[in-house]
Amino acid sequence: MKTWQCTVCKYIHKGDAPPEKCPICGVPASKFIEIDPAEAEALAAKKKRPPAKKAASPDDQAKTETAAPAAPEPAPPKKDRKPYDILTDLMVQHHAHPVSVHFPNGVLPVAVMVFVLAWLFDSTLLSQVGMVNLIFVLLVLPFVLYSGVIEWQKKYMQAMTVIFKIKILAAAITTASCVISLAWVLIEPDVLTRPHAWAFILINVVMIAAAGVAGHIGGKLVFKD
Numbered sequence: 280m281k282t283w284q285c286t287v288c289k290y291i292h293k294g295d296a297p298p299e300k301c302p303i304c305g306v307p308a309s310k311f312i313e314i315d316p317a318e319a320e321a322l323a324a325k326k327k328r329p330p331a332k333k334a335a336s337p338d339d340q341a342k343t344e345t346a347a348p349a350a351p352e353p354a355p356p357k358k359d360r361k362p363y364d365i366l367t368d369l370m371v372q373h374h375a376h377p378v379s380v381h382f383p384n385g386v387l388p389v390a391v392m393v394f395v396l397a398w399l400f401d402s403t404l405l406s407q408v409g410m411v412n413l414i415f416v417l418l419v420l421p422f423v424l425y426s427g428v429i430e431w432q433k434k435y436m437q438a439m440t441v442i443f444k445i446k447i448l449a450a451a452i453t454t455a456s457c458v459i460s461l462a463w464v465l466i467e468p469d470v471l472t473r474p475h476a477w478a479f480i481l482i483n484v485v486m487i488a489a490a491g492v493a494g495h496i497g498g499k500l501v502f503k504d
């Protein structure tokens with residue numbers, strides 16, 4: 280039995296041939312490469328180890344390389360790299376996207392819950408609380424989206440399979456509904472005490488659902504299950 284690795288999401292498959300389609304990211308069999316089974320085990324072991332693998336010092340880096348020969352990662356020679364490349368590589372290496380996305384993912388549900396409470400109890404104060412939460416989400420979203428694009432370009436080789444299309448669409452819907460909600464509540468602060476408040480709540484429900492879809496796909500890509 281051979282061991283195959285998806286070059287896009289690094290999913291490992293065991294079998295005589297690679298799967299027709301990667302079960303995680305959906306790329307075709309041609310994107311799989313055959314790897315040494317020992318290398319696959321080393322990669323799996325490395326994944327279980329908590330410390331970050333990319334070391335700051337050359338000494339640590341040497342250690343990592345001996346411990347586990349990693350899958351091919353496109354890394355141009357350091358001398359030729361521009362500051363922008365160094366910065367974006369660092370973002371990917373230190374998981375800027377998954378880390379930053381926890382902020383809106385944590386705050387968005389609170390904003391929506393507070394808006395629902397404001398609607399149920401006719402409270403302008405609670406709707407202001409929700410509004411403040413949305414302001415914070417909107418401040419962070421540009422970085423979240425930017426780091427997501429960088430990760431998609433650098434880590435997932437700009438793969439355009441269904442899973443990535445859904446993730447991009449979900450991110451766009453989350454952002455658009457966040458902008459609309461915030462603009463609406465700023466223009467009409469007592470929207471949740473009005474008869475058309477249901478439309479405002481609906482936008483918020485769409486926003487939380489889209490954020491959930493994007494998060495779910497992100498988790499699938501990271502954890503491969």
Ligand SMILES: [Zn+2]
Pocket residue numbers: 285286287288289290301302303304305306
């Ligand atoms: Zn894959």
